[in-house]
Amino acid sequence: MRTYFDLAGRSALVTGAGAGIGAAVSEALAAAGASVLVTDISGDAAAAVAERINTAGGKADSAALDVSDREAAEAAAAQAAALTEGNLHIVVNNAGVTSPAMFPKLTDETFRVTFDIHVMGTFHVTQAALPHIPTDGTGRVINVTSSAGITGTLGQVNYSAAKAGLIGFTKSLARELAPKNIMVNALAPLAATPMTETIRTNEKFAANMMNRIPLKRWAEADEVAGAFVFLASDAASYITGQVLPVDGGMVM
Numbered sequence: 001m002r003t004y005f006d007l008a009g010r011s012a013l014v015t016g017a018g019a020g021i022g023a024a025v026s027e028a029l030a031a032a033g034a035s036v037l038v039t040d041i042s043g044d045a046a047a048a049v050a051e052r053i054n055t056a057g058g059k060a061d062s063a064a065l066d067v068s069d070r071e072a073a074e075a076a077a078a079q080a081a082a083l084t085e086g087n088l089h090i091v092v093n094n095a096g097v098t099s100p101a102m103f104p105k106l107t108d109e110t111f112r113v114t115f116d117i118h119v120m121g122t123f124h125v126t127q128a129a130l131p132h133i134p135t136d137g138t139g140r141v142i143n144v145t146s147s148a149g150i151t152g153t154l155g156q157v158n159y160s161a162a163k164a165g166l167i168g169f170t171k172s173l174a175r176e177l178a179p180k181n182i183m184v185n186a187l188a189p190l191a192a193t194p195m196t197e198t199i200r201t202n203e204k205f206a207a208n209m210m211n212r213i214p215l216k217r218w219a220e221a222d223e224v225a226g227a228f229v230f231l232a233s234d235a236a237s238y239i240t241g242q243v244l245p246v247d248g249g250m251v252m
C-alpha cells in the first residue's frame with residue numbers, strides 16, 4: 001500500500017525554529033519521522049527545541065544560524081545533511097522578523113534588515129542546501145511567505161515587499177529545480193506566536209484582524225505545522241511553485 005506522510009530516513013533543516021511556527025514545524029517533521037536540524041539566531045532557543053524533540057522520542061540536533069550569514073548557512077546545511085548520510089531532503093525557510101511603520105516613517109535600515117532576513121536569508125540557506133538535496137523526488141524547499149505578500153497590509157510595506165519577493169523566488173526556483181525533481185513551494189501561515197502578539201492583543205488591531213479571519217480564531221502554531229508536513233511529504237510529490245495559505249480562510 002502506498003504511504004504518503006512517512007518522513008523516516010529524511011533530514012530537514014528549519015530556520016528561525018527557536019520559537020513560534022519554526023519550533024512547531026520542527027516538532028511536526030520529527031513526529032513524522034524526519035531527523036531535524038533545528039536552527040535559530042538564538043542557539044540556546046534552537047537547542048531547547050531540539051532537546052524537547054529528543055525527549056519526546058524524535059531525532060533532532062541544533063545549531064545557531066543567523067540566516068543573513070552565508071557561511072553559517074553552509075555549515076548548517078552540511079550539519080543537517082550529516083543527519084542522514086549526506087542528504088538534506090527538506091529545507092524550511094521560516095526565519096523572519098517584522099519592523100512595522102507607516103510608509104513615511106520606514107527607514108532604509110528597517111527596509112534592509114527585513115530584506116536581509118527574509119529574502120537574502122532564504123537565498124543563502126537554499127543555495128547552501130542545494131548541493132545536498134537529493135534528486136529522487138524527496139527534495140523539498142518550503143518558503144514561508146505571508147498574506148501580507150499576497151494582499152498587502154497596512155504599515156508593512158517593507159515586510160510585504162519581502163514576502164512578495166519570496167513568492168517570485170519560489171516560483172522561479174520551482175521552474176529551475178523541476179528538472180531535478182525538487183519541489184519548491186511557499187506557505188502563508190497565520191498563527192498565535194510571539195510575532196503576532198501585538199496584533200492579537202492590542203485593542204487597536206485585534207478586532208480588525210478577527211474580522212478578516214473567516215474562521216474567527218487564531219491557530220496555534222502546531223495547527224499550521226501539519227501543512228508543512230504535507231508539503232514535505234510524498235503527498236506533495238506533484239506540487240511545485242505553489243503558495244498555500246494556511247490562515248483560517250483570510251486569503252481566498
Ligand SMILES: NC(=O)c1ccc[n+]([C@@H]2O[C@H](COP(=O)([O-])OP(=O)(O)OC[C@H]3O[C@@H](n4cnc5c(N)ncnc54)[C@H](O)[C@@H]3O)[C@@H](O)[C@H]2O)c1
Binds near residue numbers: 016021039065194196
Ligand atoms: N505568525 C503568523 O501569523 C505569521 C503570518 C504570516 C507569516 N509568518 C511568517 O512565519 C515565519 C515564522 O513566524 P513566527 O510567527 O513563528 O515568528 P516568531 O517571531 O515567533 O519566530 C521567529 C523566529 O525567527 C528567529 N529569527 C529572527 N531573525 C533571525 C535570523 N536573522 N536568523 C535566524 N533566525 C532568526 C527568531 O529568533 C524567532 O525564534 C516568519 O517568516 C513570519 O514572517 C507568520
